[in-house]
Amino acid sequence: MSEMSNRDDEKQELKTEHSECGGKYIDMIKKIDDNMPCEEEFLDLSELFKMLGDPTRVKILYALSQGEMCVCDIVELLDVTQSAVSHQLRLLKQARLVKYRRNGKSAIYSISDDHVYTILSMGMEHISE
Amino acid sequence: MSEMSNRDDEKQELKTEHSECGGKYIDMIKKIDDNMPCEEEFLDLSELFKMLGDPTRVKILYALSQGEMCVCDIVELLDVTQSAVSHQLRLLKQARLVKYRRNGKSAIYSISDDHVYTILSMGMEHISE
DNA sequence: TAAACATATGAACATTTATTCATATGAAGA
DNA sequence: TCTTCATATGAATAAATGTTCATATGTTTA
Numbered sequence: 001m002s003e004m005s006n007r008d009d010e011k012q013e014l015k016t017e018h019s020e021c022g023g024k025y026i027d028m029i030k031k032i033d034d035n036m037p038c039e040e041e042f043l044d045l046s047e048l049f050k051m052l053g054d055p056t057r058v059k060i061l062y063a064l065s066q067g068e069m070c071v072c073d074i075v076e077l078l079d080v081t082q083s084a085v086s087h088q089l090r091l092l093k094q095a096r097l098v099k100y101r102r103n104g105k106s107a108i109y110s111i112s113d114d115h116v117y118t119i120l121s122m123g124m125e126h127i128s129e
Numbered sequence: 130m131s132e133m134s135n136r137d138d139e140k141q142e143l144k145t146e147h148s149e150c151g152g153k154y155i156d157m158i159k160k161i162d163d164n165m166p167c168e169e170e171f172l173d174l175s176e177l178f179k180m181l182g183d184p185t186r187v188k189i190l191y192a193l194s195q196g197e198m199c200v201c202d203i204v205e206l207l208d209v210t211q212s213a214v215s216h217q218l219r220l221l222k223q224a225r226l227v228k229y230r231r232n233g234k235s236a237i238y239s240i241s242d243d244h245v246y247t248i249l250s251m252g253m254e255h256i257s258e
Numbered sequence: 259t260a261a262a263c264a265t266a267t268g269a270a271c272a273t274t275t276a277t278t279c280a281t282a283t284g285a286a287g288a
Numbered sequence: 289t290c291t292t293c294a295t296a297t298g299a300a301t302a303a304a305t306g307t308t309c310a311t312a313t314g315t316t317t318a
Contacts, residue, residue, distance in 0.1 A: 048180030
């Protein structure tokens with residue numbers, strides 16, 4: 001987790017006492033606490049995963065991982081309403097997980113960067129253990 | 130996404146027609162559809178990410194990624210109620226993302242496998258782009 | 259065995275979230 | 289310009305989720 005930098009300047013004072021249970025771990029805990037990523041970082045991280053934490057969105061992302069396509073293609077591929085797809089695409093767009101361009105009447109969506117693909121694959125690998 | 134096998138035997142008939150918009154993509158869509166992972170697979174996948182899609186759980190997992198620790202250590206490290214931590218640990222345990230053992234009065238929790246760590250790191254990398 | 263500590267859990271509550279339905283916007287073609 | 293197709297969006301609703309509070313369970317020690 002070396003990528004996690006510590007941007008939290010107003011970090012809380014470390015308690016000088018520790019409950020009995022983990023007495024021997026105090027130093028370890030203190031060290032971890034000093035390097036804890038800040039609240040905002042955790043929020044961003046969970047926000048990212050939250051986007052992947054819905055069947056419809058994960059399907060959409062999987063579909064797009066195969067190549068860019070328009071909304072009606074997605075609607076046909078998955079068994080989801082056009083409206084539902086559109087709503088979810090908006091969320092994915094806001095989260096910058098997908099991008100889109102207009103082509104005539106169509107809106108062509110695609111995965112915005114390779115990380116998304118990688119994370120999905122990791123997830124897939126995990127669940128098939 | 131080669132890890133995604135197709136376990137869905139009762140797959141829907143492919144529509145023979147396609148709306149005008151993506152006419153030229155028909156073959157691509159058909160090919161993608163044939164290889165779509167099944168519903169259950171998508172459910173499992175989104176379920177996994179859902180577990181990572183909450184600030185408290187992500188914090189807990191981050192803490193545990195630094196080493197095993199007991200509940201009260203986690204409570205101290207994060208700024209969360211003992212009850213909230215316990216509830217979330219139960220979910221994480223159900224999802225097999227963490228495991229635990231008892232040590233006297235304490236319950237020592239730890240990350241159940243390396244994938245979790247890897248996925249977290251990927252996520253971190255993504256949000257700091 | 260009684261008290262203290264560590265953790266777990268059920269119920270209640272407030273919030274968030276995803277879908278649906280109806281409709282609006284926007285682009286292309288007749 | 290009128291119609292049609294493709295997509296977007298607002299409001300409403302139902303369901304899922306996370307926290308809190310109170311309390312239960314389980315373990316150690318006096």
